[in-house]
Amino acid sequence: MQRYTIGQAARLLGVSPDTARRWADAGRVTTHRDEGGRRLIDGRDLAAFSVELAKQGADEDASYTSVRNAFPGIVTGVRLGDVAAQVEIQAGPHRLVSLLTREAVEELGLEVGMEATARVKSTNVHIDRT
Numbered sequence: 001m002q003r004y005t006i007g008q009a010a011r012l013l014g015v016s017p018d019t020a021r022r023w024a025d026a027g028r029v030t031t032h033r034d035e036g037g038r039r040l041i042d043g044r045d046l047a048a049f050s051v052e053l054a055k056q057g058a059d060e061d062a063s064y065t066s067v068r069n070a071f072p073g074i075v076t077g078v079r080l081g082d083v084a085a086q087v088e089i090q091a092g093p094h095r096l097v098s099l100l101t102r103e104a105v106e107e108l109g110l111e112v113g114m115e116a117t118a119r120v121k122s123t124n125v126h127i128d129r130t
Contacts (some may be wrong), residue, residue, distance in 0.1 A: 002043040002114050014092030043113025047076045051089040072116040089118045098125040
């Protein structure tokens with residue numbers, strides 16, 4: 001299971017590390033400490049929290065931008081078919097869904113809770129494992 005530091009989680013959620021820390025202190029997202037004392041968030045917990053934030057219109061005053069149509073985020077859903085697959089990424093307030101081959105998903109090792117970047121060109125969304 002991938003785990004994220006407060007700073008990494010903040011970047012994926014599109015907020016400051018202080019905001020992510022306050023959310024953790026308030027119990028909105030569960031953290032655990034590693035051997036070095038750093039607070040970590042399990043990928044699945046962060047994925048669920050990012051979906052919850054998007055539904056609530058979290059931090060509506062924050063400005064979100066896309067650099068070169070790249071949306072770094074966290075995988076919130078993977079649905080595998082026999083040949084095709086659907087991958088959902090929550091990038092700040094943006095939910096992106098991509099249809100791709102099952103083989104591509106397996107080669108990238110995509111699973112809920114992992115960091116990934118959705119790249120958008122015209123009507124296509126490409127997923128890069130980060």
